[in-house]
Amino acid sequence: MKRVALFPSAFHPSLGGVEELTGQLALQMVKRGGGVLICTNCWPRTLSVRELWKGVVVHRFRFRLPEDNLKARVSFRLTGMRILGEVVRTLERFRAEVVHVHCVSGNAWYAARAAEALGLPLVVSAHGERTMDANGIYDHSPLYNRVLRDVLGRAHWVTACSKATLGDLETYWGREFPNGKSVVYGGVGEDAFGAVSPWPHTAPYIFALGRLVKQKGFSELLKAFALADVPGVDLLLAGEGPEKAALTELRDSLGLSGKVHFVGRADRAQVRSLFSGCVGLVVPSLREPMGIVALEGMAAGKPLVVSAVGGLREIVPEGPGARHVAPGDVPQLARGIVWLANESEMGVVSGQRGRAADFLWANIAQEYVAIYEKITRRQFEGHTSRIARGRALTFG
DSSP states (O other): OOEEEEEESSOTTSOSHHHHHHHHHHHHHHHTTOEEEEEEEOOSTTSOSEEEETTEEEEEEOOOOOOSSHHHHHHHHHHHHHHHHHHHHHHHHHTOSEEEEESOSHHHHHHHHHHHHHTOOEEEEEOSHHHHOTTOHHHHOHHHHHHHHHHHHHOSEEEESSHHHHHHHHHHHOSOOSSOEEEOOOOBOGGGGSOOOOOOOSSOEEEEESOOSGGGTHHHHHHHHHHHOOTTOEEEEEOOOTTHHHHHHHHHHTTOTTTEEEEESOOHHHHHHHHHHOSEEEEOOSSOSOOHHHHHHHHTTOOEEEESOTTHHHHSOOBTTEEEEOTTOHHHHHHHHHHHHHTTTOOOOHHHHHHHHTTBHHHHHHHHHHHHHHHHHHHHTTOSOOOOSOOOSOOO
């Protein structure tokens, strides 16, 4: 087993797909006897720069980039080399053998240069950052596009969380990735298959979960729920985000204040309880690189209505327990909600669980381990070049 330094764009206490994947991969590697270090951005700045998370060491760095204002550019020029030096020394002390970036942001620029300074192979894993960033940063930032192109060009292997995401990345890159590529999906834990007490609610409910951002399609979900007009069935929506106020206002304007309930931020135990108690899950995303929430719903054996978009189409096949709807199509989504409400006595859909079992975190981790073995063996055999220390602090 290798000693791997994971560089996620965000990590605990932040919640999200990248954070979940990084944590699960780290735990699986430890279970296999490998060494793991997590290096992530120190945000908010009040977080500790070093801590133990479930026995795994987490280092937080101020991954500054010369963004489009004078203060950021000056700060980067004054501190960027020092921060890069700290990253290099941390990897040296850890005796890293592989550097693995999850979701390209400021983390990736520092990870790529530290890996080259130490002659280490670099894996870059895309998780839909080009399409799912809440601020659409890749739509308007030349800097972040230069960073993405730069680290893709330096990667010894590129992965993406779905075929759709890999296809988007290849189109963006404009040519073959020179050293290797593969699709590695997100996963689901064994605990998602276990029985738990249902979430206490006064009526049967349909469940939705995710960051409250426009890309998740929750505005369309509320409109579809109003159009479906399913008596005796509520909608519970768990998550936090910048669209909370707008969604609350929309709910009230649609006359759904007694039918749609915002649960807020939910921890793992609460999410499992919410899955256990629901009659079905809706994933109404307008864009979705993969969709771990859909896997968790399948593991709970629940019927699903999902947008036929991105990775959702790949991991949730249509069948007795699942229906696809066109992203943003409110009338079609409303028909899916009616189907879920009418299937409230369906109970556990065993086929869903069988499909979800293919995505256990142990299986996903093994796919990454195979990549680590391949690129370190290739490097040892001399088929990839090492970059000398002291490279200039430049972008692209």
